[in-house]
Amino acid sequence: MKTHLERFLEYLEAERNLSEKTVISYRRDLLQFQEFLRTTRLCLKENLSAGEADKSPPALDWSRVDKTAVRAFLGYLHGKGLAKSYMVRKLAAIRSFFKYLNREGLMSLNPASLVSSPKLPKKIPSFLSIPETLSLLQSADPPESLGSQASQGIRVSQSHLLILRDRAILEVLYATGIRVGELARLKVGNVNFEERTVRVQGKGKKERIVLLGESAAEVLKGYLFHRSRPEDPPEPVENLPLFTNYEGGPLTDRSVRRIIKKYVQKSRLHKRITPHSLRHTFATHLLDSGADLRVIQELLGHESLSTTQKYLHVSMGKLMEVYNKAHPKA
Known part of the structure; x- marks a missing residue:
């Protein structure tokens, strides 16, 4: 029983x-x-x-x-x-x-x-500035020769393929703001390159659509092109993991964290940066650029707007700048 x-x-x-x-x-x-x-x-x-x-x-x-x-x-x-x-x-x-x-x-x-919950100290989410974000992305730049190889239809070596994968992971995390677990669960068929969207399964197995920037889409296309091999089994490509490990299996959350840590060290950013920091960075940069908080809520997959509102604290400097420009008595 x-x-x-x-x-x-x-x-x-x-x-x-x-x-x-x-x-x-x-x-x-x-x-x-x-x-x-x-x-x-x-x-x-x-x-x-x-x-x-x-x-x-x-x-x-x-x-x-x-x-x-x-x-x-x-x-x-x-x-x-x-x-x-x-x-x-x-x-x-x-x-x-x-x-x-x-x-x-x-x-x-x-x-x-x-019973009352213990009061937690309010933590301001860690995030990267735009220059720091670009520095992190560029730390995973593939060799220039890979571009000419792709244009000639030539596949790259396994070691170069991993560099392409890592750059694609960084680009997708920053472009979409998805969680590391959501990224690890993605299949090739979840990506619509024509519309530049990604179908994500979030918490509670709820699906949502997030947007893929042009840069991230191009890097991801390049990675998938080089990953494909003529000798691959005839299994439908849509069912394959979007990001794979050295042996072709799906990446785990822990593997993605190790990849992020590697490039944070390589870019010499003296911050504790995790995959979730890129999610915070995504939301903060959108808010700083004037995006509506409810749009950010939808893209992040937050059930409650109050969860998204923590980014208001991060962007207080930007809010003050807008206030000072817009308010007649500021």
Whole structure:
């Protein structure tokens, strides 16, 4: 018989369409909470028989969990020195679980909703200036000979192909603002070169269309041209990963992060830059150029406008410049 926790995880995957990675995160957080309750013997089932009382692990009664138990768990995490961001995430997982139990009629209220989340310091997203962005992109410039080879229909070596791939990754991340996981999941068929758009599967398996700049489209075309080989199997090209590793398999999130780190070091940018920094850079540059915040929200795939509004803090200098020019009393 499946436990309430197992059914909840199935619900997340089947009904809420959460990604496998997100479901694994929920599982890990809730199992830790469950283990804490068992270890501290909080909220165990009442009137257990002698055999059940000695059973390992002891049986929990989720309906007995109250706000005191949830706060005790947060106190335990704080004592272990966990960052507040991790505590907020774990509390969110617990709230979702009890919301599900409440919906299923297994509890009358959600005890975690009565517990306040730890306050997180407001972080201004890291981003690159336009000169820094160009420096990063140029650090992955392929040799000039590759252009003439492509015009003659000559494929490049494997080592040169990886340089083309890396440049295409940098261009696509900056041109579209997509997440690293979204990039790793892209198939060749997701790209429409004629319309210069990319169909992306985001959080909750929701699809959206993002735009591909001319520069990114040309670099990506060049990479795909050089990657194709006459001896390739007849599998439809549309189903192949857009970006592949040395052996032809799909790139992982971690591989993309390593690629970004490599070119950040090569371009001598003295900043901690991640794939997500290019997402922040994309949004900040659009906002600085006068793009509407709701358009940026749509391109980033944010459900809430408040998530996108953090870029207003980044672009405050630009906002002040516009204000000073436009306001008669400025």
